[in-house]
Amino acid sequence: MILLTRKADFSSAHFYWHDAWTEAENVRVFGKCANRQGHGHNYTLEVTVAGSVDPTSGFVVDLKQLKDILEREVVSVYDHRHLNYEVPEFATTIPTTENIAIAIWRRLEGKIPNAKLHRVRVYEMPDLFADYYGESA
Amino acid sequence: MRPIAHLNRRYHFSASHRLHVDAISPDRNREMFGKCNNPFGHGHNYVAQVTFSGPVDATTGMVTNLSDLDAFAQRELLDVFDHANLNTLECFRDVVPSTENLCVELWRIFEPYPHANLKRIRVEETGNNSFDYFGEGAPFSHEE
Numbered sequence: 001m002i003l004l005t006r007k008a009d010f011s012s013a014h015f016y017w018h019d020a021w022t023e024a025e026n027v028r029v030f031g032k033c034a035n036r037q038g039h040g041h042n043y044t045l046e047v048t049v050a051g052s053v054d055p056t057s058g059f060v061v062d063l064k065q066l067k068d069i070l071e072r073e074v075v076s077v078y079d080h081r082h083l084n085y086e087v088p089e090f091a092t093t094i095p096t097t098e099n100i101a102i103a104i105w106r107r108l109e110g111k112i113p114n115a116k117l118h119r120v121r122v123y124e125m126p127d128l129f130a131d132y133y134g135e136s137a
Numbered sequence: 138m139r140p141i142a143h144l145n146r147r148y149h150f151s152a153s154h155r156l157h158v159d160a161i162s163p164d165r166n167r168e169m170f171g172k173c174n175n176p177f178g179h180g181h182n183y184v185a186q187v188t189f190s191g192p193v194d195a196t197t198g199m200v201t202n203l204s205d206l207d208a209f210a211q212r213e214l215l216d217v218f219d220h221a222n223l224n225t226l227e228c229f230r231d232v233v234p235s236t237e238n239l240c241v242e243l244w245r246i247f248e249p250y251p252h253a254n255l256k257r258i259r260v261e262e263t264g265n266n267s268f269d270y271f272g273e274g275a276p277f278s279h280e281e
Contacts, residue, residue, distance in 0.1 A: 018196055029197060031204055096198035098142040128203070131143035131188075 003118055004060045005048040008070045010079035013040040014095040017084075038082060044123040045074060045104060051115035061115045073107045097124045101132035109134070139192035143256060144200040146187055148210050150219035153180035154234040157224075178222060183236075184261040185214065185243055189253035201252040213246050236262040240270035248272070 015038045016030035026034040033039070047070060051060040077087060083095040089103045101122045109117050123129040155178040156170040166174050173179070187210070191200040217226065223234035228242045243258045261267040271277065 016198075029202065094196075094198035096193075098144065098193045098200055099198040101142055102140050102193065127147040127149075129145045130200070131145065132140065133143075135138075135140060 001050055002053055002060045003048050003050050004063075004066075004115070005046050006063065006066050006070060008045045008047070008067070008075050009042060010045065010075050011040060011042050012078050012081055012083050013038040014083040014090070015039065016094050016096065018094065038084070041124050043078075043100070045070070046119075046121040046123075047104075047108065047117070048119040048121070049112055049115035050118040054114070061112060066112065069108070069111055073111060074104055077107075097122050097128060097130040098132070100124075101130045105132050105134060139195060141190055142193050142200050143188055143190045144203075144206075144253065146189075146203070146206060146210070148185045148187070148214060149182065150185070150215055151180060151182050152218055152221050152223050153178045154223040154229075155179070156233050156235060158233060178224070181262050183218075183239070184259075184267075185210075186257075186259040186261070187243070187247050187255065188257040188259075189250070190256050191253040201250075205252055206250065209250055210247075214243065236260050236266070236268045237270075240268045244270050244272055 015036055016033040017026050017036060018029075021029075023034075047066070049061060049066070053060055081087060083090045083100070087095070087103075089106075090099070093099050093103075101120045104122065105117065105120045108120070117134065120132045121129055154173075155175065156173040157166050157176075158169075161169075187206075189200060189206070193200060223229050223239070226234075228245075229238070232238050240258050240260050243260065244255065247258065248255050256271070258270045259267055
């Protein structure tokens with residue numbers, strides 16, 4: 001069994017806001033992330049898959065294929081977009097780093113041939129990142 | 138059931154230390170610790186990477202509010218360790234301030250954080266060496 005990790009980058013805007021709360025409550029909990037004009041990050045996504053090495057190709061998965069899946073399922077949807085307004089899963093869920101990791105897991109699960117999704121890691125900044133190992137982990 | 142996620146946060150601090158054990162001879166100290174035994178000490182830009190797990194709150198979308206964690210780290214870690222001589226700290230009075238021992242001490246510091254479960258302490262002493270601690274008796278994890 002080999003773990004294989006592929007990175008991808010996307011740059012997006014977001015803000016943190018819970019509609020049922022007053023502005024003061026939102027600012028108390030979310031601080032400057034509650035600015036409704038939004039702000040942005042250069043995110044780095046690391047997707048780790050687990051699988052066995054194909055005896056012929058020597059691959060766990062075809063990296064080009066994995067890159068194309070990440071591009072199609074995540075980067076083309078998230079990159080240079082406002083997560084709150086333009087990405088459907090964040091219409092009612094706050095796009096925290098944790099929730100982005102969970103959402104990306106759900107976008108990718110079952111779509112990678114011959115390998116099992118092992119971990120989704122999302123860096124919001126080099127000093128802040130979230131890991132998600134799926135519902136059963 | 139709410140999904141469980143892991144939150145990783147990195148804190149930077151600069152500190153000096155000297156690796157030296159009083160109970161053994163100066164020669165043996167020099168032999169064992171090499172240039173880290175320099176009597177005047179030396180320093181590093183340390184990175185402490187803490188990993189917490191917990192259910193993602195259905196409203197806030199968070200494992201723990203970063204402002205709470207940052208305030209805790211500022212008070213318990215950075216205010217004490219940043220720009221300090223590690224050898225002068227109470228926690229290193231009787232143990233060598235090696236990065237391994239620093240990991241164990243940081244576990245002791247972060248373990249009581251009330252809002253999430255501490256899973257791992259990683260300390261990078263330089264860009265080329267780092268140490269992980271998962272708590273006493275915890276199964277070793279190969280996770281990066």
